[in-house]
Structures are given as structure tokens and as C-alpha cells.
Amino acid sequence: MFITCQINTLTIFFQISEGTKKMTNIYANIILQSFKFSLALPKLDKPKNDPFETLIITIISQNTADTNTQRAFENLSKHFEITPQALSKAQTNMIEACLHIAGLSKNKSKVIRTVSKIILEKFAGLLKPIMSLPLDEARETLTLLPGVGPKTADVVLLFAANQPTIPVDTHVNRVSKRLGLASPNGNYEAVDLSLQSYFQPKEYLAIHILLIAHGRKYCKARKPHCLECKVNNYCPSNSQRDKND
Ligand code: SF4
Numbered sequence: 001m002f003i004t005c006q007i008n009t010l011t012i013f014f015q016i017s018e019g020t021k022k023m024t025n026i027y028a029n030i031i032l033q034s035f036k037f038s039l040a041l042p043k044l045d046k047p048k049n050d051p052f053e054t055l056i057i058t059i060i061s062q063n064t065a066d067t068n069t070q071r072a073f074e075n076l077s078k079h080f081e082i083t084p085q086a087l088s089k090a091q092t093n094m095i096e097a098c099l100h101i102a103g104l105s106k107n108k109s110k111v112i113r114t115v116s117k118i119i120l121e122k123f124a125g126l127l128k129p130i131m132s133l134p135l136d137e138a139r140e141t142l143t144l145l146p147g148v149g150p151k152t153a154d155v156v157l158l159f160a161a162n163q164p165t166i167p168v169d170t171h172v173n174r175v176s177k178r179l180g181l182a183s184p185n186g187n188y189e190a191v192d193l194s195l196q197s198y199f200q201p202k203e204y205l206a207i208h209i210l211l212i213a214h215g216r217k218y219c220k221a222r223k224p225h226c227l228e229c230k231v232n233n234y235c236p237s238n239s240q241r242d243k244n245d
Pocket of ligand 1: 014152178179219220224225226227229231232235236237238239
């Protein structure tokens with residue numbers, strides 16, 4: 001089956017073998033271009049190039065909407081300097097009060113205080129040297145910190161150090177699998193590596209952000225909006241496919 005894809009002024013013809021719908025790099029990049037065209041890349045409020053600040057924001061953001069993460073971080077910034085020195089000395093209940101709006105504030109405040117203390121004691125208060133380690137070593141070092149799993153480590157490494165990794169959150173995981181960009185049973189590492197195989201490292205930040213945006217707007221967990229979805233022609237999970245045939 002030949003498919004015609006028009007992106008801006010560029011028309012691309014490509015072939016998908018019926019039945020297998022095997023993903024190709026061209027196909028993956030058409031999806032990326034379509035995302036870029038149809039979804040606004042969310043603006044970062046300011047470059048999150050301070051790794052400690054990025055780590056704290058990422059801890060706050062766990063299971064929390066972006067607006068509440070931002071508000072909680074602003075509350076925290078009003079009361080404390082966002083440094084390992086200041087946060088390791090802060091009273092946990094004071095941090096907790098600042099993070100209340102983000103939810104799970106009791107747990108997050110404990111993690112933030114403990115992580116700050118460890119960074120101060122073990123790494124002389126500096127995360128920047130870890131950012132320049134090779135990716136695997138940097139990730140391994142970060143995940144030694146309590147409350148820091150592979151996703152949090154990857155977010156810090158991608159956003160604060162532009163390291164070549166693609167953090168896999170719930171949206172990235174779901175949308176990649178539905179689109180055939182990752183194997184349906186792939187674990188965190190498998191999804192990350194599969195996505196990396198389709199895109200250039202300079203696109204890792206964009207694809208991470210756009211898969212999340214697409215997951216929130218169209219490819220929702222329970223009821224994906226396949227009819228309105230801008231990449232439904234290329235999606236093997238399109239619920240409208242049979243209806244359109
Ligand atoms: S067609 Fe449906 S399942 Fe496929 S990416 Fe779009 S919204 Fe998700």
C-alpha cells in the first residue's frame with residue numbers, strides 16, 4: 001500500500017507493507033514532523049540547565065500536573081534557595097508546606113531533604129561533574145540517590161546536560177507502543193532504546209516533549225481521540241482504521 005503524506009510543502013510517498021506495518025526511520029520521522037507541525041512545543045519557562053534545580057523540579061513533578069509542579073516549585077523557591085546546602089538544612093515540614101499543592105508532599109519533602117544531604121556530603125554539593133560523565137555512568141550515579149529512578153535521572157540528564165537519552169514517562173510509553181515506535185511489551189530500557197534507534201540525538205528532547213503533548217491531547221490512556229489524531233494514517237492502533245476502510 002502506498003501512502004501520500006503532505007507536510008508543509010513537502011509531499012512524501014512511502015510504502016507500508018500490508019499486515020506488518022513495519023516501522024521505518026522515514027515513517028518515524030514523518031510522525032515527528034507531523035507532531036512538530038500540529039503540536040506546539042511547550043516553552044520552558046527558563047533554561048533548566050542547573051542540574052540540581054532540574055532534579056528538584058522532577059521530584060516535585062512525580063504524579064503531578066505541570067501547573068501544580070510549577071506552583072509548588074515557586075513556593076519552594078520563595079522560601080528557600082534551591083541549593084543542596086539550603087535544602088539539606090531546611091525543616092522537612094517547611095518543605096512539605098511549600099509542596100502541598102503538588103500532592104504526595106510528605107514523601108517528596110523527605111526525598112528532597114535526603115537527596116540534598118547526600119549530594120552535599122558525597123558530591124560536595126555539585127551535580128555538574130556527574131552531568132559530564134558518560135551517560136551510563138551518570139545515570140547509575142544519579143539512581144543511587146533515594147527516590148531517583150531511571151526516568152528522573154534521564155530527565156535531569158536530558159534537560160540539564162543534553163545527554164542522549166529519552167525519558168520514558170507514562171505518555172511516552174503508551175504513545176510509542178501504540179504508534180509502533182516501541183515493542184508492546186518493552187520495559188523502560190527497551191522503549192528508550194527503540195525510540196533512540198528511530199531519531200537523531202538532536203531530536204531526543206523534541207520527541208520526548210511531543211510524545212507527552214500528543215498523549216495528553218489525542219492519545220489519551222482510556223479513550224484515544226483517533227478520529228482527530230494528526231498521525232492516525234500511520235498508526236497501527238488507530239481505532240478508526242476499520243471504519244474508514
Ligand atoms: S491513531 Fe489513536 S492510538 Fe494511534 S496515535 Fe493517534 S490517538 Fe493514539
